[in-house]
Amino acid sequence: MVLVLAIGDLHIPHRAPDLPPKFKSMLVPGKIQHIICTGNLCVKEVHDYFKSLCPDLHVTRGEFDEDSRYPENKTLTIGQFKLGICHGHQVIPWGDLDSLAMLQRQLDVDILVTGHTHQFKAYKHEGGVVINPGSATGAYSSFTYDVNPSFVLMDIDGLRVVVYVYELIDGEVKVDKIDFKKTATTRSAQ
Amino acid sequence: MMLNGAEDEEKWLAEGIAGIQHNAFYMHRALDSNNLREALKYSAQMLSELRTSKLSPHKYYDLYMRAFDELRKLEIFFKDEGKHGVSVVDLYELVQHAGNILPRLYLLCTVGSVYIKSKEAPAKEVLKDLVEMCRGVQHPLRGLFLRSYLAQVSRDKLPDIGSEYEGDADTVMDAVEFVLQNFTEMNKLWVRMQHQGPGRLREKREKERNELRDLVGKNLHVLSQIEGVDLEMYKETVLPRVLEQVVNCKDDLSQYYLMDCIIQVFPDEYHLQTLETLLGACPQLQPTVDIKTVLSRLMDRLSNYAASSADVLPEFLQVEAFAKLSNAIGKVIEAQVDMPAVGAITLYVSLLTFTLRVHPDRLDYVDLVLGACVKKLSSIPKLDDSRATKQVVALLSAPLEKYNDIVTALTLSNYPRVMDHLDNGTNKVMAMVIIQSIMKNNTCISTVDKVEVLFELIKGLIKDTDGADVDELDEEDFKDEQNAVARLIHMLYNNEPEEMLKIICTVRKHTMAGGPKRLPFTVPSLVFSALRLIRQLQGQEGDIVGEEVPATPKKIFQLLNQIIEDLSNVPSPELALRLSLQCAEAANDCDLEHVAYEFFTQAFVLYEEEIADSKAQVTAIHLIIGTLQRMNVFGVENRDTLTHKATGYSARLLKKPDQCRAVYACSHLFWVDDQDGIKDGERVLLCLKRALRIANAAQQMANVARGSSGPVTLFVEILNKYLYFFEKGNQQITGAAIQGLIELINTEKQNDSATPDSASDAFLASTMRYIQFQRQKGGIMGR
Numbered sequence: 001m002v003l004v005l006a007i008g009d010l011h012i013p014h015r016a017p018d019l020p021p022k023f024k025s026m027l028v029p030g031k032i033q034h035i036i037c038t039g040n041l042c043v044k045e046v047h048d049y050f051k052s053l054c055p056d057l058h059v060t061r062g063e064f065d066e067d068s069r070y071p072e073n074k075t076l077t078i079g080q081f082k083l084g085i086c087h088g089h090q091v092i093p094w095g096d097l098d099s100l101a102m103l104q105r106q107l108d109v110d111i112l113v114t115g116h117t118h119q120f121k122a123y124k125h126e127g128g129v130v131i132n133p134g135s136a137t138g139a140y141s142s143f144t145y146d147v148n149p150s151f152v153l154m155d156i157d158g159l160r161v162v163v164y165v166y167e168l169i170d171g172e173v174k175v176d177k178i179d180f181k182k183t184a185t186t187r188s189a190q
Numbered sequence: 191m192m193l194n195g196a197e198d199e200e201k202w203l204a205e206g207i208a209g210i211q212h213n214a215f216y217m218h219r220a221l222d223s224n225n226l227r228e229a230l231k232y233s234a235q236m237l238s239e240l241r242t243s244k245l246s247p248h249k250y251y252d253l254y255m256r257a258f259d260e261l262r263k264l265e266i267f268f269k270d271e272g273k274h275g276v277s278v279v280d281l282y283e284l285v286q287h288a289g290n291i292l293p294r295l296y297l298l299c300t301v302g303s304v305y306i307k308s309k310e311a312p313a314k315e316v317l318k319d320l321v322e323m324c325r326g327v328q329h330p331l332r333g334l335f336l337r338s339y340l341a342q343v344s345r346d347k348l349p350d351i352g353s354e355y356e357g358d359a360d361t362v363m364d365a366v367e368f369v370l371q372n373f374t375e376m377n378k379l380w381v382r383m384q385h386q387g388p389g390r391l392r393e394k395r396e397k398e399r400n401e402l403r404d405l406v407g408k409n410l411h412v413l414s415q416i417e418g419v420d421l422e423m424y425k426e427t428v429l430p431r432v433l434e435q436v437v438n439c440k441d442d443l444s445q446y447y448l449m450d451c452i453i454q455v456f457p458d459e460y461h462l463q464t465l466e467t468l469l470g471a472c473p474q475l476q477p478t479v480d481i482k483t484v485l486s487r488l489m490d491r492l493s494n495y496a497a498s499s500a501d502v503l504p505e506f507l508q509v510e511a512f513a514k515l516s517n518a519i520g521k522v523i524e525a526q527v528d529m530p531a532v533g534a535i536t537l538y539v540s541l542l543t544f545t546l547r548v549h550p551d552r553l554d555y556v557d558l559v560l561g562a563c564v565k566k567l568s569s570i571p572k573l574d575d576s577r578a579t580k581q582v583v584a585l586l587s588a589p590l591e592k593y594n595d596i597v598t599a600l601t602l603s604n605y606p607r608v609m610d611h612l613d614n615g616t617n618k619v620m621a622m623v624i625i626q627s628i629m630k631n632n633t634c635i636s637t638v639d640k641v642e643v644l645f646e647l648i649k650g651l652i653k654d655t656d657g658a659d660v661d662e663l664d665e666e667d668f669k670d671e672q673n674a675v676a677r678l679i680h681m682l683y684n685n686e687p688e689e690m691l692k693i694i695c696t697v698r699k700h701t702m703a704g705g706p707k708r709l710p711f712t713v714p715s716l717v718f719s720a721l722r723l724i725r726q727l728q729g730q731e732g733d734i735v736g737e738e739v740p741a742t743p744k745k746i747f748q749l750l751n752q753i754i755e756d757l758s759n760v761p762s763p764e765l766a767l768r769l770s771l772q773c774a775e776a777a778n779d780c781d782l783e784h785v786a787y788e789f790f791t792q793a794f795v796l797y798e799e800e801i802a803d804s805k806a807q808v809t810a811i812h813l814i815i816g817t818l819q820r821m822n823v824f825g826v827e828n829r830d831t832l833t834h835k836a837t838g839y840s841a842r843l844l845k846k847p848d849q850c851r852a853v854y855a856c857s858h859l860f861w862v863d864d865q866d867g868i869k870d871g872e873r874v875l876l877c878l879k880r881a882l883r884i885a886n887a888a889q890q891m892a893n894v895a896r897g898s899s900g901p902v903t904l905f906v907e908i909l910n911k912y913l914y915f916f917e918k919g920n921q922q923i924t925g926a927a928i929q930g931l932i933e934l935i936n937t938e939k940q941n942d943s944a945t946p947d948s949a950s951d952a953f954l955a956s957t958m959r960y961i962q963f964q965r966q967k968g969g970i971m972g973r
Binding site: 011012014016018019043044045064087088092093094096098099100101102105106108126127142145 | 611629675681718722768809819820862863914957959
């Protein structure tokens, strides 16, 4: 069991003062093995906070991030899964799942984690899974009027990944889960 | 010289101990053989060792304790009349024949103890006799220990109520009188020590006096333990008599110690009820006495007392404790003109703590204390003592911690005035404390007035204050401060749109004063605050409030325009561009075509004139394209103008791969998937073909530069776009075109003599799999 936190679009301090207290109390150091951050933290303070939760932190650049040295996208392997991260403002049309699928093909990953729209999504297509953890602070989004704070926790176990989405709705944390299984097809590029 | 002295003292002590042991040995023999005469003889000789003047208090105590232990055995012998055959009355007389006065009096006290126990005479009479007889020894050190001995042996024999030695009427008074007298005499001896010996050894004397102080203080402790001493007696007799001695002795060491002793030893309820008397003594003390510490400790005790139970609070009100204490403090500070700032402020901190504990609802009291502190601070030129500064910070932090609600602190009129007296660095620290308090408690500041007061408090962060040394500015600290202010802005909120707009304008006014350094931090928060308000107004359509022009989205967009303009002074074009695009989207949602167009124009101007870095340009143009793609408010003409500009700039990016990607991104500008959206298949294809040409050119350039063509990734990306539009039903994209593109890619791959690029290979492979999958699904991808 490997726990991967997928989180992003906090927009601290531009659009939100802080993570919701209920989320903060859930995120404790030592429980999570990897953190994948889609971007738009936006300041070093948030980076340091994530680092304190888990030293294996991967961040990609959002368009409001203070630190311009974050990469545009990143890939990593966790267990049997190849994961890709990209904030998503680079993929036009924004939030378009087919276009994101193209990026997924390009990065050649099983799971693509992306953000920008502040809407939670977990979408399975022929090439894999696209996950958008939403905005952890419920920050203002030009994309949608209805933003609940949310983040995702992935439990990677062999060829199976269970995606837990945590949403703060009317002051209560609601959890939902989705199962994905990877078919063990060998896809060696010739 | 000193070393010799110490060595000598050791020698004398050793001699004294030897003397005691020697005589004690013979005394024990006498006791064993019931020989009273011998016992008295040897005990007197033993006690003569205590007649020495050569020892320091510390060593004298050693000697004294040994004698004390021996006297206990003697007392047991005295008590047993059967053994020595002399009545206690006669014994009392007998021991007075001892040659020297000191042994005589020790023996007398020892017999006195037995005498009282025998009850052959009232305790009060024996005690009275003893306390007077002890006057015979006027040497300070010897006298103190002698009287201490008297206190020790009499301790359990006082004629207190309920004790077996209780006399008739006024019995407690007798006990009190005895202890008071012993106390008075002991204090006099103790004070006399100060004036013994040469001036240069004053420090040594004071040290020695300090070692002895508990001997004197013990008497007060005994007084507090006497059952019969109730509040009435304390008020009428005990306190006035003790204070009389304290004041009259005119010795600062004694005064300080005894005042503190009184406060620590007697119950807090007594202090409350005698507050006036106690405080009244303060101005009468020597000016060198550290009265502020005494007062602070008194207030701390009373604060704790108040905190211990809610029942005691009415008492505080009844005795007007606050008024009395603040008056007393005022008088002390006024009287002691040389008191350093830290002393006065510490007093105010204690008083404030007291007030917050005892009268938390009386904000006027709290403000009074702050006001008094301001007055004191105003009288000193500059606060440059770090301890004093610390105390001021403690003073300012106390209300924040108590009330957990910054809004309450904001109503204290003297609060900002105290802050004004801090140096710049500390002022900023305090401002951060305030902000953190707000963040921690999730406080919402909801009116313009409160926002004004708040910004007055944190003005050290908001702008450069006069005299601030800009070089000293630590960049990390500065960022932390500005980010804190940025976060704070989100806590300023009112549900009522008119008020909220006023708040936004107020914040803008203040943050403008911060200058170009600060604007990049504060402007975004302000912009999004305003955008949220616009959204709220959208939801409240149709509410026209009264005659006054209500806050409207249009008005707010005008304001936003100006706010983003402010960034041009920094300059911060990338940020300004992003914020302009956000506003454009919001205007789109409000159906304000003209406003949205203006924001786009602004974005393009920023792009053209101010964003020079190629990487920044790539991101910027994608943001423009992405935003434009989502616009549905534009009429054909406006849309065309903007689209034309976007594609133009895309094709002119610095690097060919970037050009290619931006151009095929533009293809989406001509195809919007919702039902009313534009679906211009031809122009989509034109874009894709243009992208293809650029990709080709890029390949050729790579060929020339490196002797082989670069990776085919760009082609595969374009292929994916062809597939995308094909599936969306763009008639202009044919299966043949797709097939042709696939063949092109394969050709390019073969021509590539360099090592194969696994990334682009994998991309192509997954694309082919995708095509396969779509075919199998049936539907559009027939071939």
